[in-house]
Amino acid sequence: MTSGRLIVVMFLVFIVEGTLVPWFVPESLTGRIIPHFSFIFVLYTALYAGRHKALMFGLLFGLLQDIVYFGSLLGVHSFAMGLLGYLTGLLLAKRRVTMMSALSVIVVACMTYESILYAVYRVFRFTRESYTYALVDHMALSTFLQLGFALAVYVPVRRWMEKASHPARKPENEED
């Protein structure tokens, strides 16, 4: 299995989202476009490699993010990524996932992810802004960034993951 390689790639993606992405977001939009690229990889794992793996990676990389950028709360990202990875895998297990449905699932999952983050920080009183403000301020814009990233890596990731989980079967055409 290529779990080891997947972990290495996801770790690199995790590094990139905290170091490179802030430089390429326009200055007027900093704080409003926030990358969650490792979460996209968790979702792809859920879609093409099974929900248990997705749960594991979600918990692992969520925890990594929680620890590395620990400010005040530990476990928010771990919880959100693990839960959403597992649920996505549960809903779409053993189904053929086309590109359109994969992307729409990713959009819904990203919005839910942002909403969970908002809810937890709101409950613990780290933010006081209203949900509509948060939605307009960063959730919608960040989801667009996530969608763009998901599109960019869709073809290589899918081919790679399907090869990893069904070594015998050849990668199929994308438009089915």
Next chain:
Amino acid sequence: MIELFNLMRNKRLFVLMIGLILFIAALGFSLRDRQLSAPEKFVNDSVAYVQQWFYKPAGYIAGLFEDIGNIRSLQRENEQLRTTAAAYARDKIKYNVIEKKNEYLEKALNFTERQRNLNDYDYLIAQVVSVSPDPYNPTIKIDLGSENGIKENMAVVSIDGLVGIVKKVSAFSSNVEPITSLDEKSPSSKSISVTVLGRENISFGIIGTFDHEKGRFVMNRIPENDPMIVGDTVITSGLGRVFPRGLVVGTVETTPQAGDFGLTKVASVKPLADFNRLTEVFVVKMAETEEETP
């Protein structure tokens, strides 16, 4: 009751519930004020070690394009800097004389060692290694840690002014919370006691909240008869003994208005430091004293 048993038999839901409870417990646990544990420090330091290879080179590349755009304004800036340098040379002579005199007076008045070292600061240069991708937790990681003498609650400044507070310290890296996440109502936030440059003994205020929608600090508890005016430079007063004295925070933007109860006034302060795209910051290390800062 039977329904509940059926629910328990559903293993998946049961595990999910247990997981939920565990996570809520972990969240509550992490809220406590505590030092980082050894595994956390290890993960922090190793990730920060990898991150430092990425953040700065990306900054150089992004900065290159900006520099080409800024080439026109360079000449004007150069002229400005020359006048500032001339003024600085003049002030330097004055400063030396006053410092000598101050030292002499402190000796004459029998200042204790602690009192004398109160305003001695060291500036440690730190490189930023990454910025948190989380809208509500905008932590900045720097590449200095407890091995370099960093402690919790030290002030972090950039060339322009106060940037943040050291929140968590590992051995070779630490997490800085930018002062834009100050909030009086949040459970673990700090407040900064400030004053105005040039009227340090007259003006007073406390900055405890950053208004994200306006991008301004809210300075409150300003005394009724404070002579503060728009455009004044707001600096830390050092009264709380957490922050050193004289770090620039911002400029006053509105004349103080009557506050919540009418006893004190409230004004909004425009931050001077740029919190985005930081590469080099300075950690302000106060002189070692026997007692810990609170």
